[in-house]
Amino acid sequence: MAYSAEFRCIAGCPGGYPLDQVIYRCPRCHDLLEVVHDLAALRDRSADAWKRLFAERWRSLDEPDGSGVWGKHEWVVPQLARTHVVSMLEGGTHLTPVPKFAAALGLGDVRVKQCGTSHSGSFKDLGMTVLVSMVKGMIAAGKPLRAIACASTGDTSAALAAYAAAANIRAVVILPRGKISTAQLVQPLAAGALVLAVDTDFDGCMKLVQELADREGVYLANSMNSLRLEGQKTVAIELAQQLGWTVPDWVVIPGGNLGNVSALGAGFEMMLALGLIDRRPRICVAQAAHASPLYDSYRRGFAPLEAVKARPTLASAIQIGNPVSFAKAVRALRAFDGVVEIASEAELADASALADRDGLFTCPHTGVALAALTKLAARGEITRDHRVVVISTASGLKFADFKVGYHEGTHAEVPAPRYRNTPIELPEDYDAVRTALLRGL
């Protein structure tokens, strides 16, 4: 394949590094790296030819072409041989209309991109299939890598453990002992990951995993690793494809470490550069009010990041006070005329429950995005003639406690759940059941 991509420093230091080199940060200035593609080579196919190729592969029975990520292989990690690809047919997720939700907000066309309808239940699969496939290729080429490690406790570790198990590579999850519930860890435990519970906090785990990566031949899967963003980028391409290669007016996405919004921006930029679309959507990043350093910066004209101590939130996957990909996210927001919104616990829980009434089962992070959309609609910033796509990041099935607590009314921060629904308890008596039925319909 004549297509190629390499790592480069986001601060613009000279030099590129092969994608199969073990490197996480710029060796000159220590800033983040990003994957840069040879766009001139990709122009050997016209925009229409790319669209036809992507359409042929969309949900194809041929593996891994039917994967939403590997159907776009040339735009993701072009030099990786197909034989190393570790895929579970991730991506290709539904763009579900939510007409009742939209009507309640006074909006017209609102759809939810269901990235959580995926192998391990979150969009993290889209990045992890790429990272694990690259490591499989590196091991096959003789690189001395013993395992892949991360310090996440939620969706990243679940995705890493699953894809590493499928690739027959050891996965290591490092977590602060006593601070994580077994339920949060059951996916990596089930997949046979080596789980190390260390007497420290999350930052301590992060430090340890980085040192292991530097010294012990363990590959780092945390989100400073920009390989993951190349897979996540396909969400932008998919949703444009699903809209007949048109661009929505707005995309609303929840943000924590801010890798996913950076990937979203990168996907749209690549489509623009190669002529598949002709304009940018506006982007709204939605943060939990309990963990909103990007919002604070946005309010001050994108002032430099001031790390905060994130408070507990129902949206636990975005309880992050010092986001790794802050600089990339600000760059995307500036390019996409972006805004940042926040949601309280009650706002995110009610928005999530309202969207469920359209047949979804949304996670709390999706609730944060839906609550942000509610606010933008109320302010008149988003109106009835705008087409909106909300990125749903995980399956609500992974967050059963959140749902149960909402409908049982037991979340302290959501004292009056607006869309609460509880069972009507009845005796075994036809008239009583009939009365309840007629009253309830």
Ligand SMILES: *Cc1c(COP(=O)(O)O)cnc(C)c1O
């Ligand atoms: C990781 C994650 C996010 C946040 O993505 P970032 O790239 O860290 O901004 C949001 N929702 C869910 C469910 C996640 O797992």
Ligand SMILES: [Zn+2]
């Ligand atoms: Zn640099």
